[in-house]
Amino acid sequence: MAQKRIVKEYSELQKKPLDGMRISLPSEADMHQWQILIDGPKGSPYEGGVFTLHLSLPTEYPFKPPTLSFKTKIYHPNVTNDDKGSMCLGMLRADEWKPSSKIDAVLSFAKALLLEPQPDDAVEGGIAREYKENKKEFIKNAKAWTKQYAKK
Amino acid sequence: MASEQELADMERMSSDYVPEITGPFVGKQQSTQALVAEYAQADPIYVHKTKALPSKYSHYRTLRGDGNCGWRALAFGYFEALLRIGDKAKVRTELTKLQEYIKRFESVGFPDYAYEDIVDVTFALLEQTAASLPNHDGGAALLAAFNDGATQNSLTFHFRLITAAWMKSHDAFYADFLPDTDVHTYCSTNIEPFSVELEHVGLQALATALINEAGIAIEVLYLDRSVGEEVTPHKFSVLDADGNVVDSASTIRLLYRPGHYDLLYKAEDIAQMAIPALSNPEIRLVSNTPMFPASATTAYSQTTDLDVLGDIPGFTMGMPQSFGSLPYHPPSESLRSSPQKTISPATSTKEGLSPSSQATSPASTEQRPPEPKPQPMERRFLYTNEQLDFDLHHAKARASTEPQPTNFTREDSPDMSKREDPAHYTNQAFQPQMWRPGRDYEKVERL
Numbered sequence: 001m002a003q004k005r006i007v008k009e010y011s012e013l014q015k016k017p018l019d020g021m022r023i024s025l026p027s028e029a030d031m032h033q034w035q036i037l038i039d040g041p042k043g044s045p046y047e048g049g050v051f052t053l054h055l056s057l058p059t060e061y062p063f064k065p066p067t068l069s070f071k072t073k074i075y076h077p078n079v080t081n082d083d084k085g086s087m088c089l090g091m092l093r094a095d096e097w098k099p100s101s102k103i104d105a106v107l108s109f110a111k112a113l114l115l116e117p118q119p120d121d122a123v124e125g126g127i128a129r130e131y132k133e134n135k136k137e138f139i140k141n142a143k144a145w146t147k148q149y150a151k152k
Numbered sequence: 153m154a155s156e157q158e159l160a161d162m163e164r165m166s167s168d169y170v171p172e173i174t175g176p177f178v179g180k181q182q183s184t185q186a187l188v189a190e191y192a193q194a195d196p197i198y199v200h201k202t203k204a205l206p207s208k209y210s211h212y213r214t215l216r217g218d219g220n221c222g223w224r225a226l227a228f229g230y231f232e233a234l235l236r237i238g239d240k241a242k243v244r245t246e247l248t249k250l251q252e253y254i255k256r257f258e259s260v261g262f263p264d265y266a267y268e269d270i271v272d273v274t275f276a277l278l279e280q281t282a283a284s285l286p287n288h289d290g291g292a293a294l295l296a297a298f299n300d301g302a303t304q305n306s307l308t309f310h311f312r313l314i315t316a317a318w319m320k321s322h323d324a325f326y327a328d329f330l331p332d333t334d335v336h337t338y339c340s341t342n343i344e345p346f347s348v349e350l351e352h353v354g355l356q357a358l359a360t361a362l363i364n365e366a367g368i369a370i371e372v373l374y375l376d377r378s379v380g381e382e383v384t385p386h387k388f389s390v391l392d393a394d395g396n397v398v399d400s401a402s403t404i405r406l407l408y409r410p411g412h413y414d415l416l417y418k419a420e421d422i423a424q425m426a427i428p429a430l431s432n433p434e435i436r437l438v439s440n441t442p443m444f445p446a447s448a449t450t451a452y453s454q455t456t457d458l459d460v461l462g463d464i465p466g467f468t469m470g471m472p473q474s475f476g477s478l479p480y481h482p483p484s485e486s487l488r489s490s491p492q493k494t495i496s497p498a499t500s501t502k503e504g505l506s507p508s509s510q511a512t513s514p515a516s517t518e519q520r521p522p523e524p525k526p527q528p529m530e531r532r533f534l535y536t537n538e539q540l541d542f543d544l545h546h547a548k549a550r551a552s553t554e555p556q557p558t559n560f561t562r563e564d565s566p567d568m569s570k571r572e573d574p575a576h577y578t579n580q581a582f583q584p585q586m587w588r589p590g591r592d593y594e595k596v597e598r599l
Contacts, residue, residue: 002269004265004269005265005266005268005269008265009265060301060302060305063305063306063309063346064346095345095348096341096345097345097346098340098344098345098346099266099270099309099344100262100263100266100267100344102263102266122160123160124160125155125156125157125159125160126156126157128156128160129156
C-alpha cells in the first residue's frame with residue numbers, strides 16, 4: 001500500500017540528496033531496505049570517516065516506524081555497541097512515530113545526532129557518562145574508532 | 153547495584169516493550185449481557201453500571217486495545233452510521249467532502265505522500281459503501297475491511313489526519329483546550345503519532361470536522377468509578393441550522409473504560425441496520441416503497457422508542473419468534489397482496505435478522521434455543537405502510553437483541569473467537585479509576 005510513498009520518498013532523496021549522504025538500494029527489487037552512506041560531520045570526532053547505515057522500512061510502513069542501524073562500528077552514546085548497531089532515536093519509537101514523518105527527517109536527525117549526541121537518551125551508559133564527564137576522553141575514543149573502523 | 157550499562161539495557165528493554173495485543177481490530181456485535189457477566193464479580197459501582205447497560209444498549213463491539221481503539225471506533229462508527237442511514241447520495245456527498253478536505257491537508261503543510269495512499273483507501277470504501285446501498289449487507293463488508301490490518305491502519309490514520317488538520321487550521325480555538333502546549337505540538341505528539349490513544353480534544357475536533365457535520369452524533373458512555381447507577385453519558389450532538397440539537401441523528405456510541413474504547417449499540421441501531429438486508433420476499437412486499445428514502449430516516453429515528461411495541465396487545469418478549477404465526481392483516485391497499493398473508497418465522501429470524509452480528513458466521517444461527525410456542529395474535533391496526541414496516545423490523549430486531557443467555561456462543565466463529573480484548577481487565581496494571589475532571593483520559597492502555 002505504501003509502495004507509492006516509498007518510491008516517491010526515495011526518488012526525491014535521489015534528486016535532492018541530503019548533504020553528505022548517499023542513498024542506494026542493496027537490492028533493486030526491495031524498496032524496503034535502504035543503504036545510506038554518511039560522511040562524519042565536520043567538527044565532530046567522526047570527521048573523516050564514512051559510516052554505512054541500514055534503513056529498514058517495515059511492511060506496515062508508514063504506520064510502523066523504520067529502523068535505523070549502523071553497519072560501521074561507531075563510538076557513540078546513542079548507538080548500541082554490538083553487531084546490531086541500533087540507533088536510538090526518539091522519533092523512531094513506536095509511541096512517538098508519526099506516519100506523516102518523512103524519511104529525510106529521520107536521516108537528518110541521525111546526522112544531527114552525530115554532531116550532538118544525546119547522552120540523556122543513551123543506549124550506551126558508559127559512553128554517555130564519559131561524554132558528560134570527560135569529553136576529552138570521549139573525543140579521543142570516538143576519533144580512534146573512526147580511524148579504525150570508518151576510514152575512507 | 154546495577155551498572156550504568158545494565159540500567160541502560162533495562163531502560164531500553166522497558167521502552168521497547170510492546171504488550172501482546174490480541175483480538176480482532178473490530179469485534180462482532182455481541183450482547184451487552186457479556187459485559188454484565190464480565191463485571192459480575194467487580195466493585196459494586198461497576199456491577200450496577202453494567203447491569204443497567206442491557207436495558208438501554210443491547211449490543212457492543214470490542215475494539216483491539218492497541219492505542220488506536222478510539223480512533224478506529226470512530227472511523228468504523230462513521231461508516232456504519234452511513235450504512236444505517238442508508239442514503240446512497242449522502243455517502244457520495246461524504247466522499248466529495250473528504251476529497252475536498254485534502255485542500256486542508258495541503259494548507260496545514262502535510263506532504264502529499266503522507267496522505268495520498270491513505271485517502272485512497274477511505275475513498276474506495278466509501279465508493280463501495282455507496283454502491284452497496286440501498287440493499288447493503290448489514291455491515292459485513294465494513295467489518296471485513298476494518299479487520300484487514302493494512303486497510304484499518306489506513307482508515308484510522310486518515311481520521312487522525314482529518315483531526316490534526318482541523319485543529320491546526322483552528323489553532324486559536326483549540327489553544328484554549330491545551331493550556332500546557334500549543335496546538336501544533338499537541339497534534340504532533342498526541343494526534344498524528346500512531347497508537348497514541350484518542351483524547352477528549354481530538355474527539356471534539358473530529359466530531360466538528362467530520363462526524364457531526366455528516367449529521368451523525370457521538371455519545372461517549374463512561375464506565376468508570378464515578379458516582380451513579382449508570383454509565384455517564386457525554387454527547388457531541390448534531391445541531392440544525394438554528395443551533396438546536398437534532399435528537400433523531402444517527403449516533404456512534406463509544407463505551408469508555410479508562411484507557412479503552414469499545415462501541416455500544418441500542419436495539420434501534422441494529423434494527424435500522426437490518427432493514428435493507430431483508431431477503432424475505434414476503435417482508436419486502438410490506439416495504440414496497442423505496443427501502444430507505446432519505447426523508448424516512450428521520451421519521452424512523454423520531455419514533456424509535458421501542459416501547460410502542462408494548463402497546464400492541466399480546467406483544468411479549470417471546471413475540472418475535474412467534475411473529476410469523478400471527479394472522480396478519482395488511483392495513484392498506486397499497487400492499488396489493490393477499491390480506492391473509494403470513495410471515496414465516498424461520499425466514500424472518502434467520503435470514504433477515506441482525507446480519508451485522510451473524511453475517512460472517514452463517515453456521516452460528518443453528519445454535520438458537522428452541523423457539524417458544526407460537527402465540528396467536530390478531531392485529532387490526534390502521535397502520536400506514538411505513539409504520540408497519542417500521543414495527544415489523546423492530547419486532548425482528550428485538551428478537552435479535554433480546555438478551556438470551558444461552559446463545560452467546562452463536563456470536564463465536566473460529567476466526568473471531570478471540571474477540572475479547574483482555575488488555576483492559578486482565579492486565580494487572582488496569583485499575584478502575586476515579587473520574588478526574590481534567591485528567592480523565594489516562595493512557596493506562598499501554599502499560
